Amino acid sequence: MQTPIPDYLAEVLDKLRDDVSGATADYIPELANANPDQFALAITTATGGTYSAGDTNAEFSIQSISKPFAYAAAIMDRGLDRVIESIGVEPSGEAFNELSLDPETNRPKNPMINAGAIAAHGLLLGDKADPEERVARVLELFSRLAGRQLRIDDKVFQSELETADHNLAMAHMLKKYGILNDDPHEVVAGYTRQCSILVTVEDLSIMAATLANGGVQPRTRERILDADTARQVMSVMAVAGMYDGAGDWLTRVGIPAKSGVAGGLVGVLPDQVGIGAFSPRLDKHGNSQRARRAFEQLSKDMGMHLFAPSNGRLDVVDVKLETLKETFSLQGNVQFTAAAELLDLMEKSTAQNAVLLDVSGVYSFTDVARRMALEGLRRLRLDKRHVLLHDPWQVLADPHLGDGLYPENV
Structure with a gap:
């Protein structure tokens, strides 16, 4: 017999395929040209089984989905205490590109917004680290998490860098307040390369399943993150991963998640599954419209809400x-x-x-x-x-x- 899980995932996609609301990210030319009809969904369990449906071979740039994993790298490189000196963990209640700084410490409010993610990239490997080595650091980590060698899309990188004035302004502000110690232009270029790494929905589901496993890659069984770092990342995803819609998302869907403006969406349930979804049309919050609805369907059908009671017994x-x-x-x-x-x-x-x-x-x-x-x-x-x-x-x-x-x- 063949497992029916891919059939169920295909049913979810078919149910939502007629939703053509939203639009591609038109402020980044390379993303604006994406095929808006692509749609894919993947689930990887904590035991390493991956199930998928739709355009599973389609590669897209990871964009802001890179933020939780780069945050994990910063914690491993510098220690949590040092990272918290530069980046808070409070939900901002604002859009992803707002310059949300704590009025007392001048820290970005969390690592899921652009200001916090730029600060996190600037922490990698240490002060005055080589910019290329920082990029190599995240590419190597993301590849280990996904279980295959990933690559950077140079066309997406150049397209984004040409429209990176807002991020550059934020980086200069972070430099002014001592949050960034390195050249703002170099840090933003490195962060943009980080966002231009290509992934598939299956890659995202495996990366998320590694978080769900407390940092152990479910297929290779390699411990990539320590358990405390995985817990920290999942916690921040829960409270801030969906930007100004984070509270509504957590209460309704209950899956700690992170979105990207290329149309990707990743979610994680501790000890259970990692989920990846992809569809390029975005809603008003900058989240994929159909991927968001697919997560809602999974949560409803599968009882995947983080706070659903289980009476404390394992299956x-x-x-x-x-x-x-x-x-x-x-x-x-x-x-x-x-x-x-x-x-x-x-x-x-x-x-x-x-x-x-x-x-x-x-x-x-x-x-x-x-x-x-x-x-x-x-x-x-x-x-x-x-x-x-x-x-x-x-x-x-x-x-x-x-x-x-x-x-x-x-």
Whole structure:
């Protein structure tokens, strides 16, 4: 059988594809020329499974999505205390390009707005660091996070640098107040190169899943960030990642996120998943219109809100192969990650005759996890397997597999 998760993601895209509101970022010529119809979505679990749909091979510049990861690099290079001396962590309640400085300390209010991100880039490697080495630092880190070698789009870089007067003005202001110690033009050029790194939605989902994993890359299992740095980055994403819409986003969607003006959107749920989405048309806040709505749909369908109660119990998947029967066991409150792992295990099933799903240790299913489990059983039945279910507490409630058929209760 094939896992149905990409089919679900494709349904989300199809549901939103007719939304053509918003516009590409016309103040940057290279971004204004982007294909506005491209649309893609990817999810990577903390266990390393990646599922995607749409224009998954489309590369786009990372833009402001680089901010949380460059902030992580600054913390690793200089230490959190030194970074906080230069950059605050309070939501600004303002647009991404506002010069939001603390009236007492003159620090940018957070690293997610441009002023804070420019300051973060200026902290990389240390004062008076070589500008090219700073760029190499973020490119190397982002590539390790994504699990592949990334590259810079020079056309996007040149296009942005030609329209970087506002960022240059902010950098000079930061220099005046002692937040920047290096040449403002060099720092802004480096920051612009950082924003011009090309990624795909799958790259973003893997990078975010590394944060969700406390800094461990879910595929390579390399520890790239320490756990405290990952926690700091996710916390700031939660309160400030969506700019002047951050409060509304956190309460409604509940997924710490960061957007970019090329149309990318990245989100992270600790211990669960990293999410990447892409669609170039932007709303009034500078966030991708369709990517934003895709996140809203995922949160609704999958119970992904950060503050959704889980009764403190973890979900667990186990598999036991006997001669003719394979048993898949679930425990706890089953959410998307465990259901995705279950489907991966079902896809690899080598049982010759029967498969048994044992949910006797499950307290509850989220709606999407229930649908995923039943879809897995349905596809195994289509593969001519004898499908059995052990559900003494009826947590799957009416487990029909389509065509009026049900698994055999044992």
